[in-house]
Amino acid sequence: MSSTQRSHLIRPLVRGLLPYVPGEQPKIPGLIKLNTNENPYPPSPAVLRAVKAAVDGRLRLYPDPRASRLREHLADQHGCQPENIIIGNGSDELLALAVRGFVEPAASPRHARATEFVQFFTPSYSLYPVLADIHGAMENGVPLKPDFRLPALAELERNGKWRFDAALTLITTPNAPSGRGYATAALDKLCQAQNGVVVLDEAYADFADENAGALALKHPHVLVARTFSKAYSLCFQRVGYFIGHPELIAALDKIRDSYNVNGLGQIAAAVTLDDLVYYRANIQQIKATRATLDRELTGLGFQVCPSQTNFIFAQPPKFAAQDWLQKLREHKILVRWFSPADVCDYLRITIGTEAEAAALVAAAREILG
Ligand SMILES: *Cc1c(COP(=O)(O)O)cnc(C)c1O
Numbered sequence: 091m092s093s094t095q096r097s098h099l100i101r102p103l104v105r106g107l108l109p110y111v112p113g114e115q116p117k118i119p120g121l122i123k124l125n126t127n128e129n130p131y132p133p134s135p136a137v138l139r140a141v142k143a144a145v146d147g148r149l150r151l152y153p154d155p156r157a158s159r160l161r162e163h164l165a166d167q168h169g170c171q172p173e174n175i176i177i178g179n180g181s182d183e184l185l186a187l188a189v190r191g192f193v194e195p196a197a198s199p200r201h202a203r204a205t206e207f208v209q210f211f212t213p214s215y216s217l218y219p220v221l222a223d224i225h226g227a228m229e230n231g232v233p234l235k236p237d238f239r240l241p242a243l244a245e246l247e248r249n250g251k252w253r254f255d256a257a258l259t260l261i262t263t264p265n266a267p268s269g270r271g272y273a274t275a276a277l278d279k280l281c282q283a284q285n286g287v288v289v290l291d292e293a294y295a296d297f298a299d300e301n302a303g304a305l306a307l308k309h310p311h312v313l314v315a316r317t318f319s320k321a322y323s324l325c326f327q328r329v330g331y332f333i334g335h336p337e338l339i340a341a342l343d344k345i346r347d348s349y350n351v352n353g354l355g356q357i358a359a360a361v362t363l364d365d366l367v368y369y370r371a372n373i374q375q376i377k378a379t380r381a382t383l384d385r386e387l388t389g390l391g392f393q394v395c396p397s398q399t400n401f402i403f404a405q406p407p408k409f410a411a412q413d414w415l416q417k418l419r420e421h422k423i424l425v426r427w428f429s430p431a432d433v434c435d436y437l438r439i440t441i442g443t444e445a446e447a448a449a450l451v452a453a454a455r456e457i458l459g
Pocket residue numbers: 179180181182183215262266291293316317318319320325328329330
């Protein structure tokens with residue numbers, strides 16, 4: 091079979107697809123890794139103990155397909171019922187399920203219908219357009235304000251590009267990659283104006299002054315996404331969740347894989363919720379390091395966007411941001427750079443430990459000469 095024949099085995103949509111590009115997970119030891127917003131602190135000792143204790147002959151068994159213990163725990167924490175919660179293999183999986191569950195694939199792009207639209211602000215999480223593409227849905231990316239603030243409702247109405255009828259609207263709040271936080275009151279108004287489903291993707295909520303978690307229980311068409319990856323040091327285990335109306339949650343529950351959440355991840359996440367004191371201290375430390383890093387980089391001439399997350403987004407001085415990426419790498423420091431025009435002048439830098447942040451500042455000072 092020739093390569094042309096083989097390529098015809100694959101759907102045209104998949105053949106033409108540009109996949110999501112995850113941040114590099116380098117094999118080189120000794121690199122300071124500030125490129126994927128991982129938490130610099132390990133899971134709590136109790137979580138590590140619980141995971142290790144679970145590694146025995148029971149690995150032959152399927153995990154709880156409903157993740158009942160974890161959902162009950164989360165329901166207690168959020169003041170809702172387990173029926174308000176679905177767990178995913180990371181919140182990424184749930185974002186994909188939301189596209190599949192709430193959006194029609196586009197029948198004819200020239201006659202696009204509201205039911206076929208995935209909508210998001212730009213810049214925001216670059217996975218959203220990829221999920222829309224995979225599903226063959228229409229996408230509507232609408233620019234944030236130049237300083238990455240949320241446009242006011244009146245502005246969105248006036249401008250005419252925003253679709254209040256989009257089947258699914260995905261909002262990263264606090265925003266990534268800018269780090270900007272959004273007022274719950276503004277998000278509430280925007281949610282009220284939307285006719286379709288709204289997902290508030292709150293991956294970084296724990297690092298922010300306020301969060302919009304309550305909107306998931308206030309509006310039947312609003313889902314809030316949270317993850318154990320960022321604030322709870324569990325990227326490796328892949329656990330995220332949505333909170334929302336039981337009817338939307340049940341719809342997503344129907345289309346997920348039966349055993350979508352691995353057993354060790356369920357255990358790790360449940361024990362995490364018993365040990366929040368440990369995590370609150372880490373979050374406080376990360377916020378303190380964030381303030382230091384903001385001040386130090388500003389002092390070196392970086393223009394730092396105010397952050398409500400565990401990373402900062404900054405325009406570096408003197409050299410192009412892409413050159414900084416390379417220069418920092420030569421100093422064994424890995425940060426993230428994105429090529430789209432609206433963000434290509436910035437570096438996204440994860441808040442590491444105090445020592446890692448200090449190493450970054452020292453490297454930046456050397457690069458500036
Ligand atoms: C990291 C991140 C996620 C994904 O989290 P997982 O639970 O690890 O899949 C989702 N949304 C945003 C905006 C993120 O930054």
